[in-house]
Amino acid sequence: MSNFLKGTGVALATPFNKDGSIDYTGVTSLVDFCIKGGIEYLVILGTTAESVTLSKEEKRDLVDHIVKVNDNRLPLVIGIGGNNTAAILKEIQETDLSYFDAILSVVPMYNRPSQEGIYQHYKKINDIVPIPVLLYNVPSRTGTNMAAETTLRLAQLENIIGIKEAVGDFTQVLKIIKDKPKDFLVISGDDTLALPAVAAGGDGVISVIGQGFPQEFSEMIRLGLAGETEKAFQILYKLLPILDYAFEEGNPAGIKNILKTREICQDYLRLPLIPVSEGLGEKIKEFIQNF
Template identity: 80%
Template sequence: MSAFLKGTGVALATPFKNDGSIDFDGVESLVEFCVNGGVEYLVVLGTTAESVTLSKEEKKSLVEHIVAVNDKRLPLVIGIGGNNTAAILQEIENTELSAFDAILSVVPMYNRPSQEGIYQHFKIINDQSPLPVLLYNVPSRTGTNMTAETTLKLAQLDKIVGIKEATGDFTQVLKILKDRPKDFLVISGDDALALPAVVAGGDGVISVIGQGFPEEFSKMIRFGLSGETKQAFEILYKLLPILDYAFEEGNPAGIKNILKNKGVCGDHLRLPLISVSTSLANKIKDYIKNNE
């Protein structure tokens, strides 16, 4: 039921205007760029969307616009997570989910629950979610690593269909791949490790850089999934410099500057995030110019 999550999903950035309001024309341009670039699905209201700076009304408007522009062409995943379990359940209940195929929910941040606390948090989301749930483990942001053992325990629950694994610890990825249930998806949340994870048996990626280079990145992952590793790694090695640049001064500052250079949308961010430095902007500009 969750086969659509195989391949390349992209965690969409949120374009903003000079005054900080949502640039809905930019949103449309970005969605079209990704759809036409051949990615398999879109992820809405993830970390890259600067979702923590969006009001409830802005989230609703942004979701409605993306749903309308996408027009059922690609599957959609929506990010609904946080560190207040009760509030997440209420948000799931109050969100119009009819256009979405799954929920992406992050390990609770800041309050740093134990492994059993993480399990109980996701278990109640599993029990009450009307949609399949994709776990998201990103300890660099949350302050807590969900262990492979906890992930595999959660994988036994009926609504939890996979994990976006972004520990940067490849051994942990391998542990999950080794003992996962048959239909449990292991999706990379690390762009640079996505292809190695796929070659090891993973199912794809939810990517940041994939929205800047949708054609190249999704082609690379498809090569990896089909066992054509030589062609896949040729693409990865070509993309390695821009992968570094995309995250050198934080996400989504890097990818927004890439999208600006590609003519997709502007690169404005909301505080406390700021645009990339002039030196990094020049490196990104030079890379794109030399690889067009």
């Protein structure tokens, strides 16, 4: 059922114009660039999309545009999450999910629930959702780590099909891979650790850098999944510098500069995020020129 989530998905950035409005020409260019580069699926309205700065109307219009541009070429995953369980349930029920293959829903942030609170939050989602759900654990942003034990407990629920794990603790990733149900997907949310996770038995990645280097990154993950780890790691080592640069001054500032340098879209962001420094921009430009 969930084989479409194996491989490389990308958490799409949202291109903006100088006046802060959504750059729909840039959105089209980015989607086409990812598809032509061999990406397996697209994730809309994730963290990288600056979704917390988008109005309800902008989210709707952006989703409609990406659905139209994609034209059923790739599976689509939509981010629906937050820290108010009732509001999330309402959003799920009010969103037209007919074009989507799964929901990506982040661990509630800021109010820092207990492990039991996290479980009950996702159980409520599981009980009403009409399509599969991917958990998303990213403690560096939410302030709370969903323990491996909680993930494995949630893996028993009918509509929870996997996790995007961005804990930064590889031991936790290994614990989940070791004890997960057979069909439960473990998808890396960390670009640098994605290939090691695949080599350990993971299923792929939801990537940031993948939209800047779709051909290379998706090929690296496919090689890893095929057991051709030596070839895969050669690509990873070649990409290592840009992986550092992409996150050196925060996400999505880094990837937007990469996309600007690759002439996909401009690198405008919405406050409180700002573009990367001139020095970092020069390092990114030099890497791409020599890649």
